[in-house]
Amino acid sequence: MNDWIDIAALSDIPRLGARVVKTATVEIAVFRTAQDTVFALKDVCPHRGGPLSQGIVHGNTVTCPLHNWKIDLASGEANAPDEGCTRTYPIKVENGRVYLGDARRQAA
Numbered sequence: 001m002n003d004w005i006d007i008a009a010l011s012d013i014p015r016l017g018a019r020v021v022k023t024a025t026v027e028i029a030v031f032r033t034a035q036d037t038v039f040a041l042k043d044v045c046p047h048r049g050g051p052l053s054q055g056i057v058h059g060n061t062v063t064c065p066l067h068n069w070k071i072d073l074a075s076g077e078a079n080a081p082d083e084g085c086t087r088t089y090p091i092k093v094e095n096g097r098v099y100l101g102d103a104r105r106q107a108a
């Protein structure tokens with residue numbers, strides 16, 4: 001069973017940007033696309049740990065601000081030819097509120 005935590009209004013997350021949610025163990029970047037789809041990734045680039053939350057969203061991808069790797073928001077995988085994967089977290093929008101799957105139970 002999944003518990004959901006209300007973390008923000010959808011309007012609190014900048015479109016084509018992200019908001020960071022801190023848990024006891026991990027910082028999670030919650031992204032909002034042009035279509036108002038949301039995705040949650042660990043805020044650590046699989047290349048050298050850049051803050052993905054400060055990257056630019058295009059389509060369902062974010063470009064890391066440090067060396068421009070492109071990370072798929074749904075899978076957390078780097079686009080080829082780069083290789084690496086960032087952890088994803090369950091996230092959903094209901095009635096204009098954004099809910100994160102209970103991250104307190106998620107290991108970092």
Ligand code: FES
Pocket residue numbers: 045046047048049050064065066067068069
């Ligand atoms: S740290 Fe993200 S591309 Fe290098």
